[in-house]
Amino acid sequence: MQHYSGFGLIKHSLSHHENWQRAWRNPTPKKQYDVIVIGGGGHGLATAYYLAKEFGVTNVAVVEKGYLGGGNTGRNTTIVRSNYLWDEAAHLYEHAMGLWEGLSQDLNYNVMFSQRGVLNLGHTLQDMRDIHRRVNANRLNGIDSEALDAKQVQEIVPHMDCSANTRYPVLGASWQPRAGVARHDAVAWGYARGADAHGVDIFQQTEVTDLIIEDGTCVGVRTNRYGDIRAERVGSVTAGNSSVIAAMGGFELPLESHPLQALVSEPVKPILDTVVMSNHVHGYISQSDKGDLVIGAGIDGYNGYGQRGSFPTIEHTLQAILELFPIFSRVRMNRQWGGIVDTCPDACPIISETPIKNLYFNCGWGTGGFKATPGSGHVFAASLAKGDMHPLAKPFSMFRFHTGALVDEHGAAGVAH
Amino acid sequence: MFHIYCPHCCEHREEEEFHVKGQAHIARPVDPEALSDEEWGNYLYFRKNPRGLHHELWVHNAGCRKFFNVTRDTVTYEIKEVYKVGEQPSVVSPADKV
Numbered sequence A: 001m002q003h004y005s006g007f008g009l010i011k012h013s014l015s016h017h018e019n020w021q022r023a024w025r026n027p028t029p030k031k032q033y034d035v036i037v038i039g040g041g042g043h044g045l046a047t048a049y050y051l052a053k054e055f056g057v058t059n060v061a062v063v064e065k066g067y068l069g070g071g072n073t074g075r076n077t078t079i080v081r082s083n084y085l086w087d088e089a090a091h092l093y094e095h096a097m098g099l100w101e102g103l104s105q106d107l108n109y110n111v112m113f114s115q116r117g118v119l120n121l122g123h124t125l126q127d128m129r130d131i132h133r134r135v136n137a138n139r140l141n142g143i144d145s146e147a148l149d150a151k152q153v154q155e156i157v158p159h160m161d162c163s164a165n166t167r168y169p170v171l172g173a174s175w176q177p178r179a180g181v182a183r184h185d186a187v188a189w190g191y192a193r194g195a196d197a198h199g200v201d202i203f204q205q206t207e208v209t210d211l212i213i214e215d216g217t218c219v220g221v222r223t224n225r226y227g228d229i230r231a232e233r234v235g236s237v238t239a240g241n242s243s244v245i246a247a248m249g250g251f252e253l254p255l256e257s258h259p260l261q262a263l264v265s266e267p268v269k270p271i272l273d274t275v276v277m278s279n280h281v282h283g284y285i286s287q288s289d290k291g292d293l294v295i296g297a298g299i300d301g302y303n304g305y306g307q308r309g310s311f312p313t314i315e316h317t318l319q320a321i322l323e324l325f326p327i328f329s330r331v332r333m334n335r336q337w338g339g340i341v342d343t344c345p346d347a348c349p350i351i352s353e354t355p356i357k358n359l360y361f362n363c364g365w366g367t368g369g370f371k372a373t374p375g376s377g378h379v380f381a382a383s384l385a386k387g388d389m390h391p392l393a394k395p396f397s398m399f400r401f402h403t404g405a406l407v408d409e410h411g412a413a414g415v416a417h
Numbered sequence B: 001m002f003h004i005y006c007p008h009c010c011e012h013r014e015e016e017e018f019h020v021k022g023q024a025h026i027a028r029p030v031d032p033e034a035l036s037d038e039e040w041g042n043y044l045y046f047r048k049n050p051r052g053l054h055h056e057l058w059v060h061n062a063g064c065r066k067f068f069n070v071t072r073d074t075v076t077y078e079i080k081e082v083y084k085v086g087e088q089p090s091v092v093s094p095a096d097k098v
């Protein structure tokens, strides 16, 4: 792998940037792998990367039906934070946060992780009670978290209407200074490049059409392009399409796939240097380095695999954003799109064994899994390498919906991403 | 944006008047006391979530406030048919057992 550096940039400028090495190979599949990862989003690629780099399993294939990061990884609003309520979730997201903090160096790829802080606003007395509870829980878990009043919020975001005259006045917020945003496609590309350098084979435009199951054991996948590819273990990391893969194995998951929409404005001068989210009025906003305002909606209520949603959903979100930021009323929106998010009844992921032996699932991240990408990949890789679930993954078994040990993060997840 | 026919009002109305309530035809347990944890979990949480034809429950909450079923393609979002609760769908996918 060619090492990226400032010096390299200068060197390549002498040859008009025409000699950069490909970031990853375009291999043809072997007959047999140790592990096949279905899905080349951030979580799948991170899984492959850590398998090869940290757990010594280099005979790994990633099979992606479209292009890398073309699913939710390249469609999200890139908010990264770890201020979840319950220990199980907080530990998992904080594990990811730790990896984020060294990720650009580790991958030798600038993922533009920017710890600009995230505010979760409270607009009612109950909101504020929940915020205090969550902030205290975070601090007990060693996660940076503060409860702010409206005046402190106003100091951080001078352009937001924190007056008492709005319909849902801002009463305060939780504030995580280490939270922020990252460049989502760089995350997919950085992990892909790193995994490839450690020997992982990545196949794009290759759809898994069936699972090969012999005597209740998964022994590989059937693809539309390369026929059967066999493996010791198979990990499905297919987000909104997870139920489709599960159906190939003959079982159901506690998931619904929903459209989730986002939109960006025309680029404007720097005006918002942090991330503002509100569960109560249902909207969240940040500003990208390019200058566009990045705005996310809540899910559309119906099941949908179409990567698009309904207009009223966007309209409601913009109403909320304008209530908070009347100053943005004349900003024009540039682009709008949708992803397919796999929502779980307790707003927590599934990182799990399945009814089929040697078949594992990492899914259910729903509206908020981008922030977990490094941690999710890391614990899933550890689990696939050993055939035994990583301690941080154990509480997120799909069978918790049989035992009743749900991890209810609706408060911390909310609209929130 | 959907334009949905309410079989109770016998009119097409905008999506905004409706709420969707998820998979239709989930039978309540006949003998709840006899259910295992697994059966309870399956009843409460596990869903078909198909990519393709989906039978789902909607409510006309800003209209007549009555429930009804919709068969819809979850990829194209096309509504194939609307029918009342208690009725069976006429549009079904081959793999589908309602």
Ligand SMILES: Cc1cc2nc3c(=O)[nH]c(=O)nc-3n(C[C@H](O)[C@H](O)[C@H](O)COP(=O)(O)OP(=O)(O)OC[C@H]3O[C@@H](n4cnc5c(N)ncnc54)[C@H](O)[C@@H]3O)c2cc1C
Pocket: A038, A039, A040, A041, A042, A043, A044, A063, A064, A065, A066, A067, A068, A069, A070, A071, A072, A073, A074, A075, A076, A077, A078, A079, A080, A206, A207, A208, A209, A237, A238, A239, A240, A241, A260, A261, A262, A296, A337, A338, A339, A340, A341, A365, A366, A367, A368, A369, A370, A371, A372, A417
């Ligand atoms: C609009 C929007 C905003 C969001 N905002 C945030 C946010 O601010 N913060 C946050 O933390 N999270 C956010 N999320 C959620 C986040 O994007 C996801 O949880 C996360 O990216 C999931 O990553 P993944 O790698 O599991 O899935 P994906 O990136 O969706 O990857 C799954 C891959 O599997 C592939 N695949 C599917 N079926 C097959 C098959 N049969 N064969 C081969 N490949 C297959 C798909 O093509 C896809 O590339 C948002 C999501 C959306 C849609």
Ligand SMILES: [Zn+2]
Pocket: B006, B007, B008, B009, B010, B060, B063, B064, B065, B066
């Ligand atoms: Zn009606």
